[in-house]
Amino acid sequence: MARPRATAEFKSKILTESFMAKIVRIEALGQSQEQTVTVQGWLADKTDKGKLQFLRVRDGTGVIQATLFHKSVSPEAFEAAKHAPQESSVRVTGQVRAEPRAPGGYELSVTEFEIVQAARDEYPITPKEHGIEFLMAHRHLWLRSSRQHAILRIRATIIQATRHWLDTNGFLLVDTPILTPAAVEGTTTLFETDFYGEPAFLTQSGQLYNEANAMAFGKVYCFGPTFRAEKSKTRRHLSEFWMVEPEWAFGTLDDYMNVAEQMVSHVAQTVLKERAAELAVLERDTTCLEKIVAPFPRISYDEAVEIIRAKGDANFKWGDDFGAPDETLISEQFDRPVFVHHYPTAMKAFYMAPDPQRPEVCLSADLLAPEGYGEVIGGGQRSDNLEYLEAQLEKHHLPRAPYEWYLDLRKYGSVPHCGFGLGVERTVAWLCKLDHVRETISFPRMMDKMYP
């Protein structure tokens, strides 16, 4: 018994000395200069110079160039590195040195190299160009690339900044259900599912439940996934996307626009400040982002129609919805996001409050992002009038029974209230200036696309 035990202890000591240097994440390597540390990650890329190899190791927090000199590591380790395929998982130990020739400014002079797993097949995604179809089919691997890292880090910051702003401005997070008994707005296509034998639908908005929560808590927001079964194949549509929806009691159309522009400004400025490196990876022109500061210009639907008639479609009919080119045209008139308010009542959801002075338009507003990104926010003041909503349900051919609870909110202390929904993916696409929202979420769900 004594001998094997001693052997185990001996092995353990060797491991401690040779492989178990302090494990450091790449983003923190600058604080370990001249120290010997271990980095755990994946072999992103490699350049073989004969008796010198450059390994670029990625650990999720960054990429570090590791140099292996033939004389500095064991012959076995050197040979193993030479034959390690791309994306093999590795553990490298070496001294951290400032090195101007290395990308990132730091380099690891390797003394120990260990392969956790040698990649078993040729890694499909090479440093060269690929088509979008191929990349989407390999989305699970594409996420390892620097561009996707930058986008998803910015997404995380956008979400964090949004929630932080709401949390510190009196809004309470009260999430709303994802399984719902009926269409919230009754217009768009919903994904149907089976709820104990009864039809149920994946939510397309937390809107109506938000109103109940606002009457209970004053200022609330929900943050969650939203589902639309529309057969839309465009650069701005996903079947599953995330939306943040603030809603508050005693709020008006103007209050909504004030809150939304403050929130969006905070988010944009936070990204600018905290994600400069990621914006640089994406080659984002940040002067456009610097301009995203409240107040935002506000124009009425009527004025927007005038712009379209003057600079685009001269025959644009009052009452029509804006198409993508129309939205682009309107947003091009301004260097920051623009609110378009007082849309025709007939165009908007049944619960929007009509303008008392002019009932053919309602107290709604959309926020159009610049650079052609279109509508990133939709919202407005909700009707607080029981009789009006009853009439609206009828007009929109919606059954009353599923909305009884919603009508109750107008019976027990009804107050003016407002809210809005911000599309997370569109906001990410805009702030990152991406061609398509499919890159703004780790695994996009699009029409007829569920793999991976």
Added chain:
RNA sequence: UCCGCGAUAGCUCAAUCGGCAGAGCAUGCGGCUGUUAACCGCAGGGUUCAAGGUUCAAGUCCUUGUCGCGGAGCCA
């Protein structure tokens, strides 16, 4: 759902008028002590999306289908 374009090596693409299936990258082997999407040499790699048709001959022309991309509508 509608309109347009496309599908050839693992990837990105080429192939003239219908006449021998090609390149770069990737991969494998060899060389190189400062590479940055390295470089040099050698090698392997194809059901040309599917089914049918025209033809002496089809990657190429015709028909149908499948899938993808771009745009529109609808929306955040």
